[in-house]
Amino acid sequence: MEDGIVQKLIEIVGKEYVSTRKDVLLAYSTSASMSYDTVLPGAVVRPQTTEQVSEILKVANKHKILVTPRSGGSSLQGEVIPKEDALVIDLLRLTEIEIYPDLRSITVGAGIDFGKLDKFLNKHDLWLPVYPGSSLTATIAGNVAVNGSGFGSSQFGCIGELVLGLEVVLPNGEIIQTGSEANPNSPGPFLRYAFGPDLTGLFIGSLGVFGIITKVSLKIFKRMHQFDYNTYGFNTPQEAEKFVIQCKENEISTVWIAIYEGQILDFFLEMVGEEYGVPEHDWPPFTVSMVIGRIREDQLESDRVEAQRICVEEGGYVIGISELPKGEWDDRMLELARSSYVHGWHWRILYHHQTLSQWHKTIEEIWPIFDEFRVLGHTAGFQSGHSSYNYYPQIFFDPQDKEDENKARAAHKELVRRLFKTGAVPFKLAPYWVDGITEMEPYLELVKGLKEAIDPNRIMSPGVIPGIEGEN
Amino acid sequence: MDKKIIAELSKIVGDGYISTKQSELLAYSVSASMASNAVLPGAVVRPADSKQVSQILQVAAKYNIPVTPRSGGSSLQEEVIPEVDGLVVELLRLNDIKFHKELRSVTVGAGVTYGVLEKFLKEHNVFLPVYPESALVCTVAGNVAVNGAGPGSSLFGCTGELVLDVEAVLPDGRIITTGSEANPYASGPYQRYSFGPDITGLFIGSLGSFGIITKVSMKVFKRHKYYDHNTFGFETHEQAEQFMVDVKQNDINGVFTSLYEGPVLELFMDMIGEELGVPKYEWPFRTVSMTIGRVREDLLKSDAELAKKLCVKHGGHVIGISQLPYQEWNGRLWFFVRACYVHGWHWRTLYHHQTPTNAHRSVEEIRRVMDKYGFLGHTAGFASGHSSFNAYPHLYFDPQDLEDEQKIRDAHKELAKTLFKTGAVPFKMAPYWADAIEGMDNYMTFLELIKKTIDPKKLMNPRVLGGL
Numbered sequence: 001m002e003d004g005i006v007q008k009l010i011e012i013v014g015k016e017y018v019s020t021r022k023d024v025l026l027a028y029s030t031s032a033s034m035s036y037d038t039v040l041p042g043a044v045v046r047p048q049t050t051e052q053v054s055e056i057l058k059v060a061n062k063h064k065i066l067v068t069p070r071s072g073g074s075s076l077q078g079e080v081i082p083k084e085d086a087l088v089i090d091l092l093r094l095t096e097i098e099i100y101p102d103l104r105s106i107t108v109g110a111g112i113d114f115g116k117l118d119k120f121l122n123k124h125d126l127w128l129p130v131y132p133g134s135s136l137t138a139t140i141a142g143n144v145a146v147n148g149s150g151f152g153s154s155q156f157g158c159i160g161e162l163v164l165g166l167e168v169v170l171p172n173g174e175i176i177q178t179g180s181e182a183n184p185n186s187p188g189p190f191l192r193y194a195f196g197p198d199l200t201g202l203f204i205g206s207l208g209v210f211g212i213i214t215k216v217s218l219k220i221f222k223r224m225h226q227f228d229y230n231t232y233g234f235n236t237p238q239e240a241e242k243f244v245i246q247c248k249e250n251e252i253s254t255v256w257i258a259i260y261e262g263q264i265l266d267f268f269l270e271m272v273g274e275e276y277g278v279p280e281h282d283w284p285p286f287t288v289s290m291v292i293g294r295i296r297e298d299q300l301e302s303d304r305v306e307a308q309r310i311c312v313e314e315g316g317y318v319i320g321i322s323e324l325p326k327g328e329w330d331d332r333m334l335e336l337a338r339s340s341y342v343h344g345w346h347w348r349i350l351y352h353h354q355t356l357s358q359w360h361k362t363i364e365e366i367w368p369i370f371d372e373f374r375v376l377g378h379t380a381g382f383q384s385g386h387s388s389y390n391y392y393p394q395i396f397f398d399p400q401d402k403e404d405e406n407k408a409r410a411a412h413k414e415l416v417r418r419l420f421k422t423g424a425v426p427f428k429l430a431p432y433w434v435d436g437i438t439e440m441e442p443y444l445e446l447v448k449g450l451k452e453a454i455d456p457n458r459i460m461s462p463g464v465i466p467g468i469e470g471e472n
Numbered sequence: 473m474d475k476k477i478i479a480e481l482s483k484i485v486g487d488g489y490i491s492t493k494q495s496e497l498l499a500y501s502v503s504a505s506m507a508s509n510a511v512l513p514g515a516v517v518r519p520a521d522s523k524q525v526s527q528i529l530q531v532a533a534k535y536n537i538p539v540t541p542r543s544g545g546s547s548l549q550e551e552v553i554p555e556v557d558g559l560v561v562e563l564l565r566l567n568d569i570k571f572h573k574e575l576r577s578v579t580v581g582a583g584v585t586y587g588v589l590e591k592f593l594k595e596h597n598v599f600l601p602v603y604p605e606s607a608l609v610c611t612v613a614g615n616v617a618v619n620g621a622g623p624g625s626s627l628f629g630c631t632g633e634l635v636l637d638v639e640a641v642l643p644d645g646r647i648i649t650t651g652s653e654a655n656p657y658a659s660g661p662y663q664r665y666s667f668g669p670d671i672t673g674l675f676i677g678s679l680g681s682f683g684i685i686t687k688v689s690m691k692v693f694k695r696h697k698y699y700d701h702n703t704f705g706f707e708t709h710e711q712a713e714q715f716m717v718d719v720k721q722n723d724i725n726g727v728f729t730s731l732y733e734g735p736v737l738e739l740f741m742d743m744i745g746e747e748l749g750v751p752k753y754e755w756p757f758r759t760v761s762m763t764i765g766r767v768r769e770d771l772l773k774s775d776a777e778l779a780k781k782l783c784v785k786h787g788g789h790v791i792g793i794s795q796l797p798y799q800e801w802n803g804r805l806w807f808f809v810r811a812c813y814v815h816g817w818h819w820r821t822l823y824h825h826q827t828p829t830n831a832h833r834s835v836e837e838i839r840r841v842m843d844k845y846g847f848l849g850h851t852a853g854f855a856s857g858h859s860s861f862n863a864y865p866h867l868y869f870d871p872q873d874l875e876d877e878q879k880i881r882d883a884h885k886e887l888a889k890t891l892f893k894t895g896a897v898p899f900k901m902a903p904y905w906a907d908a909i910e911g912m913d914n915y916m917t918f919l920e921l922i923k924k925t926i927d928p929k930k931l932m933n934p935r936v937l938g939g940l
Contacts, residue, residue: 102717102829104859147668160665161633164858176914180825180860184911186895190827191860193632195912196619196677196900199919205668219858222721245574249694251767295723296778302770353652355662357574386636386691387576388652388663423658428668439656442646446671446926453925454918 001042001085005063009045009087012055017046017093028070028088029081032134034346035397035405036078041068042085048093050167050175050214057212057459058173060087066462069208071110071139074337075146076349077430079207083462091141094214099124100188105164107189107217110141115333127223129156129255133336133392141213147205147427149384151332154254155293156221157385158427160204164189167215168203171455178203181217189217202450205428208461209468210454224255224293226300229322229329232311233284237261237360240286243314244383245356247290250310252303255293256329257383259359261286264378269324271342276327281319288316289325336392345396346405347377348412350432352424353388354381361422362391365415370395373411375404391424434467444468473514473557477535481517481559484527489518489565500560503545503552504606506818507869507877507884513540514557520565522639522647522686529684530645532559538931539643541680543582543614546606548821549902551618551679555934563613566686571596572660577636579661579689582613587805598692601628601727605808605864613638613685619677619899621856623804626729627765628693629857630899632676636661639687640675643927650675653689661689674922677900679936682926696727696765700776701797705756706788709832712758715786716828716855719762722782724775727765728801729855731828733758733835736850743815748799759791763801817848817868818877820884822904824896825860826853833894834863837887842867845883847876863896906938 001020009018019025020043029038042065047053060067066086073080082088094109097120106128108117114128114135121127129152132138138148140159144166149158156162165179176182178200180191192200203213234240240259247254260268262285269278292307294300308318328335340347354362366379379393393415397408416436426433429447437444448468451458458469473492482490491497492515501510514537519525532539538558545552554560566581569592578600580589586600586607593599601624604610610620612631616638621630628634637651648654650672652663664672675685706712712731719726732740737755745752764779766772780790800807812819826834831853838851853863865887869880888908898905901919909916919937923930 102714102859103827104717104721147665147670158663158665160668160670170918174914174917176918178915180895180897182912182915183892183895183897183909185893186897187827187830191630191825191857191897193619193630193677193899194825194897195905195909195915196632196679196898197682197919197922198619198632198673198676199915199922201670201673201676204670204673205665207668210669222723245576249576251694251771296774298774299723299771302768302774306768353663353666355575355659358659385663387574420655421657423652423655425652425655425658425663425666426668427665433667437655440654440667442642442648443650443654443667443671445646446642446648447669449925450922453921 001087005059005065006043008059009043009056012052013045013047019044031073031075031080033076033078033081035348035409036081039081039084041082041088044088044090046090046093050169053089053169053212053214054173054175056089057169057171060459061172061457064457064459067459068461069212071142072113072134072137074134074137075142079146079464089212091214103188103190104220105189105217106220107215108140110214111139113137113139118333121220122223125223126220128162128218128220130159130162131332135333140218141216144204144216145206145208145213149390150336151329152255153385153390154257154383161385162219163200163204163216164192164219165217166200166203166213168211168213170211171457171460179217207428207464209451209465211460222295224295226294226297227329228292228300228304229325230290230307231319231321231324232288232290232316233319234286234288234316235284237286237363239315240288241357241359243288243311243316245387246310246314247307248387250306252307253292253294253299254290254383256291256325258289258328258380259286260289260380261363264380267378268339268380272327272339276323278323278327279321281321287319289328291325291329340394346399347394347396348408350393350412350415352391352419352426353384354391354422354424356383356387356389358422359389362419362424365418365422366393369411369415369418373407375408375411429465429467431464431466434465474535477531477537478515480531481515481528484524484531485517485519491516500542500554503547505548505550505553507820507881508550508553511553511556513554513560516560516562518562518565522641525561525641525684525686526645526647528561529641529643532931533644533929536929536931538934540933541684543611544585544606544609546610547614547618551902551936553935561684563684563686575660575662576692577661577689578692579687580612582686583611585609585611590805593692597695599695600634600690600692602631602634603804607805612690613688616676616688617678617680617685621862623728623801625857625862626855627725627727633857634691635672635676636664636689636691637672638675638685640683640685642683643929643932651689679900680933681923681937683932694767696767698766698769698772699801700764700772701794701801702762702776702779703791703793703796704760704762704783704788705791706758706760706786707756709758711787712760713829713831715760715783715788717859718782718786719779720855720859722778724779725764725766726762726855728763728797730761730800730852731758731831731854731861732761732852736852739850740811744811748795750795751793753791753793761797761800763797812866818871819866819868820880822865822884822887822891824863824891824898825856826863826894826896827859828855828861830895831861831863834865834891834896837890837894838865841883841887841890845879847880847883901937903935903938
């Protein structure tokens with residue numbers, strides 16, 4: 001990167017917080033995303049405040065320098081891989097936390113991760129009840145930008161549903177605040193749907209293409225201490241699906257629901273079963289692992305009885321093994337990340353959402369693809385809101401074996417196409433989704449038009465939503 | 473309006489569904505909004521489907537005709553008052569309803585009212601649990617466009633939180649579907665946050681300024697079978713407000729939690745108390761009227777007991793009069809409209825949101841403006857989501873007395889300004905809010921950019937969003 005630019009950045013953040021050293025840049029050339037090519041940026045800058053972010057973007061915009069915002073770096077789909085010689089803005093120094101007990105809300109800087117926030121809220125007997133798989137390193141702002149979900153989403157929806165407002169630095173350096181806090185006299189965040197139209201949504205799942213989220217305000221809740229852990233067995237996927245729908249419909253407060261196909265559960269328990277103390281069991285063709293959470297004990301007891309009634313009514317039986325859901329829930333800040341790495345392979349992931357009633361469709365697509373492309377893999381997931389199911393298929397490969405890795409990439413690409421045809425959707429327009437999408441032209445044109453208007457120099461997060469970037 | 477344009481529009485919808493007759497246009501020159509000036513449009517057109525809406529907007533774009541979309545016409549803040557010689561696109565013929573049982577959702581055309589939908593959903597034992605005040609004539613799509621709230625919001629939030637997706641016709645005629653249904657292979661609406669960024673939000677509270685919503689898909693829920701209705705009295709506003717926060721925090725399913733100031737409740741009861749069968753009572757400084765709803769009886773009992781305990785904990789007393797919340801909830805499709813009209817006055821309203829612990833600030837500001845301008849009015853409100861409170865002040869006037877009406881218009885304008893300073897926010901940028909806001913320049917510039925991008929000719933409902 002040009003010296004003049006680097007000097008300008010130093011003027012903004014101080015010498016300590018800009019680097020062009022190769023060993024430092026190497027760390028920013030990659031992320032938790034496996035099977036993505038690394039790219040060396042030209043510089044990394046680490047602002048401390050929103051105003052500094054604004055000054056940095058003014059410089060970048062003026063000189064048309066490509067910018068990739070980054071916080072925890074735990075995203076799995078290439079979201080924070082920079083462009084060559086471009087600028088990475090590392091947001092981890094934006095670490096403010098402000099709590100509003102009467103508003104049942106909190107505002108956090110873009111550098112606050114779920115682990116830190118949970119520790120903080122725990123002291124107040126509160127929580128932000130959605131935990132992504134990589135909670136210990138994922139920041140809340142990053143999770144909003146990728147529109148994630150995780151443990152807790154079965155009851156509280158994806159992270160987008162908990163957002164009350166955002167502070168965003170636009171590509172031209174302007175700072176805007178959305179939601180009720182758009183009113184500078186507001187006592188804090190209390191309503192997202194203020195000053196309609198809802199501009200908050202534009203940045204949820206935006207992957208940084210419209211600007212940099214510097215603060216997020218979110219709903220928080222009284223922490224639950226009453227939990228019931230149980231497993232429920234079914235012979236057909238339809239029975240399991242119906243059971244889950246009925247649990248939702250009958251107001252059972254399910255904070256975690258995973259449906260496991262028999263062979264996947266066996267595979268999963270081989271990895272973590274002993275550690276969680278899950279007893280040996282002849283698992284049925286389909287198992288639902290469920291955690292019910294409540295604030296009050298009598299509510300929990302009512303839910304527990306109701307869930308068992310529904311299970312039997314839908315043709316299933318109560319397995320009664322609690323160690324599996326308890327292990328999953330207690331490990332919610334690290335479980336998914338751990339179980340993804342514990343087997344030692346590398347893998348590509350393909351997050352998507354399916355309807356609950358079509359849970360089986362993803363399974364039906366995945367096994368034939370694995371056979372066709374001769375790759376190993378599996379899929380698991382969890383119930384993620386009003387009526388959706390968040391899947392995270394993993395396709396394994398040996399990183400030393402280029403041919404094997406290419407096979408995984410090809411299988412991944414084909415899987416998107418087939419999943420799209422089943423009606424599955426991604427949380428956000430990650431690059432490989434854009435290839436798999438058909439018949440969505442007017443929608444993509446609208447997003448493209450917005451991108452051109454908000455970021456006319458196309459500096460923000462290049463490459464993460466390739467379909468909307470226009471011609472160079 | 474030019475005969476050539478009328479001919480082109482007739483070709484799209486058929487002669488029966490377009491009118492330029494003065495007697496008919498008169499009906500479209502006004503809405504339920506009181507104290508606003510009537511404006512005669514040039515034509516009204518009544519399309520049957522999204523495709524026709526698309527063709528109409530293409531004609532409007534070709535000839536630069538301003539467009540005002542309209543459905544129930546029950547909005548109170550001039551949202552559907554047209555432009556002089558402009559085009560009104562009336563959407564009441566878009567009346568499809570599709571229930572997606574396994575997705576726990578429903579898709580309705582822009583012409584479906586809450587009343588019609590409620591009747592339909594009842595047969596399936598589910599409900600769309602937010603009822604705007606004018607539910608019998610108000611359409612769901614219209615309510616999404618104004619981002620409304622109502623009975624049910626105390627638990628389920630404002631209408632925006634229940635939206636799964638919209639089908640919208642953009643100003644250039646392109647038709648888009650947002651959410652999971654953006655995927656043409658999707659079996660129905662099941663996840664709003666798909667294909668991020670969230671485009672659905674742009675149309676929530678948009679007042680039609682980015683295009684015409686032709687369909688909305690909403691979350692639906694199993695109907696509550698068990699209810700508890702009770703009233704709780706408090707001697708300070710802090711006690712009442714903290715009680716409302718604690719009800720939410722402790723997972724009590726208050727589906728409608730209203731907060732009344734003593735004199736306001738007296739005024740209401742004078743008007744309709746006897747008819748509702750509410751016993752005479754010396755209402756305290758603050759009264760919380762709450763309906764709790766649950767699908768299971770044991771959960772309901774647990775909630776009802778805990779609510780009483782929390783009331784006492786916060787220094788209040790359980791009044792035990794159930795008729796008021798019972799009537800509010802059971803009359804949720806019309807209760808408010810009746811209460812607003814039964815006294816015979818005209819009024820302007822000024823919907824806004826406060827935090828629950830700031831509810832008293834709205835009361836103070838309204839009293840101050842009433843004293844200053846010397847008019848009759850009141851305010852009440854209800855918990856409308858995670859931690860917000862929807863206040864709906866009424867400012868009364870005599871429609872025969874132009875001076876009186878002007879006084880109310882002035883007071884209304886001033887009130888919007890002073891409420892803004894208390895930290896209150898509107899659901900949407902209704903015309904008078906644009907004057908009231910201060911210190912939001914970057915926000916408004918950004919909004920203007922979006923407007924310019926989507927509607928470069930500024931044809932869509934030009935009077936809203938402060939006329940960006």
